[in-house]
Amino acid sequence: MPLVLALEEAYAHAKADEGFQAELAGYLTTYVGRPSPLYFARRLSEHHGAKIWLKREELNHTGSHKINNCMGQILLARRMGKTRIIAETGAGQHGVATATACALFGLPCVVYMGAVDVERQAPNVLRMRLLGAEVRPVESGSATLKDAMNEALRDWVANVSDTYYLIGSAAGPHPYPVMVRDFQTVIGRESRVQILETEGRLPDALVACVGGGSNAIGLFHPFLADEDVRLFGVEAAGEGMATGRHAAALAGGRPGVLHGAHSYLLQDDDGQILEAHSISAGLDYPGIGPEHAWLRDVGRARYLTATDEEALTAFALCARLEGIVPALESAHALAKLAEVAIEVGKDGIVVLGLSGRGDKDLAAVAPRLERMA
Amino acid sequence: MSAGRIEACFAALAREGRAAFAPYVMAGDPDTDTAWRILKGLPAAGADLIELGLPFSDPMADGPTVQRGAARALAAGMDTRGVLALARRFRAGDPMTPVVLMGYYNPILNFGLDAFAAAAAEAGVDGLIMVDVPPEESDPLADALEARGVALIRLATPTTDEARLAIVARRSGGFVYFVSVTGVTGVKEADAAAIADQVTRARDATGLPVAVGFGIRTAARAAEVARIADAVVVGSALVEEIAQSVALKRDPAPKVLDTVAAMAQAVRSARVSG
Numbered sequence: 191m192p193l194v195l196a197l198e199e200a201y202a203h204a205k206a207d208e209g210f211q212a213e214l215a216g217y218l219t220t221y222v223g224r225p226s227p228l229y230f231a232r233r234l235s236e237h238h239g240a241k242i243w244l245k246r247e248e249l250n251h252t253g254s255h256k257i258n259n260c261m262g263q264i265l266l267a268r269r270m271g272k273t274r275i276i277a278e279t280g281a282g283q284h285g286v287a288t289a290t291a292c293a294l295f296g297l298p299c300v301v302y303m304g305a306v307d308v309e310r311q312a313p314n315v316l317r318m319r320l321l322g323a324e325v326r327p328v329e330s331g332s333a334t335l336k337d338a339m340n341e342a343l344r345d346w347v348a349n350v351s352d353t354y355y356l357i358g359s360a361a362g363p364h365p366y367p368v369m370v371r372d373f374q375t376v377i378g379r380e381s382r383v384q385i386l387e388t389e390g391r392l393p394d395a396l397v398a399c400v401g402g403g404s405n406a407i408g409l410f411h412p413f414l415a416d417e418d419v420r421l422f423g424v425e426a427a428g429e430g431m432a433t434g435r436h437a438a439a440l441a442g443g444r445p446g447v448l449h450g451a452h453s454y455l456l457q458d459d460d461g462q463i464l465e466a467h468s469i470s471a472g473l474d475y476p477g478i479g480p481e482h483a484w485l486r487d488v489g490r491a492r493y494l495t496a497t498d499e500e501a502l503t504a505f506a507l508c509a510r511l512e513g514i515v516p517a518l519e520s521a522h523a524l525a526k527l528a529e530v531a532i533e534v535g536k537d538g539i540v541v542l543g544l545s546g547r548g549d550k551d552l553a554a555v556a557p558r559l560e561r562m563a
Numbered sequence: 564m565s566a567g568r569i570e571a572c573f574a575a576l577a578r579e580g581r582a583a584f585a586p587y588v589m590a591g592d593p594d595t596d597t598a599w600r601i602l603k604g605l606p607a608a609g610a611d612l613i614e615l616g617l618p619f620s621d622p623m624a625d626g627p628t629v630q631r632g633a634a635r636a637l638a639a640g641m642d643t644r645g646v647l648a649l650a651r652r653f654r655a656g657d658p659m660t661p662v663v664l665m666g667y668y669n670p671i672l673n674f675g676l677d678a679f680a681a682a683a684a685e686a687g688v689d690g691l692i693m694v695d696v697p698p699e700e701s702d703p704l705a706d707a708l709e710a711r712g713v714a715l716i717r718l719a720t721p722t723t724d725e726a727r728l729a730i731v732a733r734r735s736g737g738f739v740y741f742v743s744v745t746g747v748t749g750v751k752e753a754d755a756a757a758i759a760d761q762v763t764r765a766r767d768a769t770g771l772p773v774a775v776g777f778g779i780r781t782a783a784r785a786a787e788v789a790r791i792a793d794a795v796v797v798g799s800a801l802v803e804e805i806a807q808s809v810a811l812k813r814d815p816a817p818k819v820l821d822t823v824a825a826m827a828q829a830v831r832s833a834r835v836s837g
Contacts, residue, residue: 191697192722330630340623348746350722446669448621460642461673462620
């Protein structure tokens with residue numbers, strides 16, 4: 191507890207410090223490549239019957255939105271005098287972003303990754319090692335993201351004095367969900383400015399995939415007060431909600447406590463945490479950021495689900511219609527565009543958070559895509 | 564009154580001038596019957612107080628040994644109701660030895676805080692240690708336990724300073740569980756000399772006896788800690804013996820109880836020989 195209290199205090203100071211914000215903004219511009227474009231997806235728009243704009247987070251350095259948060263937290267870790275960085279990763283996108291930030295500042299980096307994910311995300315494992323990080327496969331439990339997070343927490347409490355735990359999702363103990371959200375709101379702030387410049391008005395709907403929910407909350411948050419902007423999060427329904435093999439904590443879970451956060455969780459009758467299932471390793475988490483649980487409960491945001499099959503179809507469609515290979519995570523959001531388009535109509539404006547690029551997924555999806563073709 | 568059993572235990576040992584020996588075993592590890600035979604044999608083997616683990620799927624404060632113990636127990640069908648049933652069965656045959664449950668919050672929250680407190684009191688459980696509930700978030704749990712006379716036992720660590728100890732002491736009872744290492748269970752070794760001052764500080768700040776755990780694996784180390792603490796907790800070393808016996812397809816109960824007896828003896832003679 192003292193360590194998260196110390197983090198909360200350090201973050202509050204940094205947040206209020208113009209020097210910190212200016213340093214972060216500088217790295218986001220020159221190193222990450224921000225602002226990311228807001229791109230009008232003409233052919234997807236024609237296909238779905240709405241004006242669809244893609245917020246191109248996949249064009250960031252390292253290929254996903256994860257770097258936004260990593261740059262913020264690595265600068266915080268440096269301010270706190272920490273000399274060793276640890277992280278958990280599912281798809282490897284956060285691990286790659288953390289390893290990148292650590293290479294940039296010459297800090298040793300250990301990334302915990304479920305052994306199952308090490309297998310299915312081999313290219314990202316190689317990238318992390320190339321960047322100088324040590325990837326530690328986690329064999330316990332379901333050997334996926336939640337177990338990687340357990341192991342990172344164990345490391346952190348054993349090495350509190352020199353180690354900074356760089357959490358990648360809007361989950362975990364306070365202040366992480368708030369801090370990760372703050373660092374990701376750059377997505378929504380830019381989108382707001384960009385859509386006003388191009389369309390001259392706010393969008394009718396925002397769509398983003400949700401695992402822990404960092405890219406979605408980063409996109410949604412700057413629009414929360416705009417009640418006419420409908421918010422759609424898309425959870426992973428895996429093999430189908432009815433099969434029980436999914437990762438949809440809101441659609442298929444109950445309130446509970448895991449990793450220091452009170453939110454919705456996949457759990458059995460005894461309160462034991464269930465394994466999440468999704469073709470996308472980055473959505474394979476049995477919980478969801480607490481702010482999404484709140485947005486759902488107060489009715490501000492709606493949460494849909496997309497199955498593995500729907501995500502794969504959308505993955506292929508986006509590649510063919512737009513020349514963009516999305517991450518499987520982002521493909522879950524793309525899979526619900528048809529549904530959202532019906533809601534907003536053909537003149538409706540939709541901004542979709544394209545959270546990452548799909549190169550990392552090619553090996554894993556190739557056999558299934560060939561069967562579909 | 565259940566909190567009374569813990570107080571009576573420490574009062575009696577204070578008169579004897581020695582520390583309590585408190586073995587930790589995971590309920591249902593490796594199966595309900597074996598766990599029951601171990602549990603009921605603990606007082607005769609020298610346990611003064613018993614910590615009974617509530618198995619959880621994601622035990623993030625535990626090292627590999629206790630993680631695997633929890634996984635064995637869950638695989639064998641143990642759940643929160645089953646742990647309470649084990650405690651009730653123990654209490655039916657032993658009216659004196661305090662029993663403290665130790666585990667993680669989600670299964671308790673899922674059970675219902677009031678329902679759990681009532682069921683625990685009815686089963687003769689004396690206290691509850693929740694590894695992942697900080698004092699700032701524990702009022703609903705403390706309310707439920709207080710209403711049923713079950714002690715909420717709090718953790719302190721080497722990173723817990725004076726100001727924090729005052730927060731830890733609030734609404735806590737039974738004893739303070741001092742985590743002797745920074746880290747998870749069963750990995751690093753406790754250093755009695757290094758923690759002596761911290762144990763004294765925790766005792767002074769809370770007015771409660773201080774149990775020391777998380778890093779005591781041998782009888783010699785147990786004896787060292789017994790000289791400075793009010794209770795010595797040994798967990799991973801016992802859970803590891805269960806794992807080894809299971810691997811060899813042997814009954815773990817005799818081996819675990821022999822180890823408990825040796826450690827209890829070390830604790831009993833620590834202050835005399837020390």
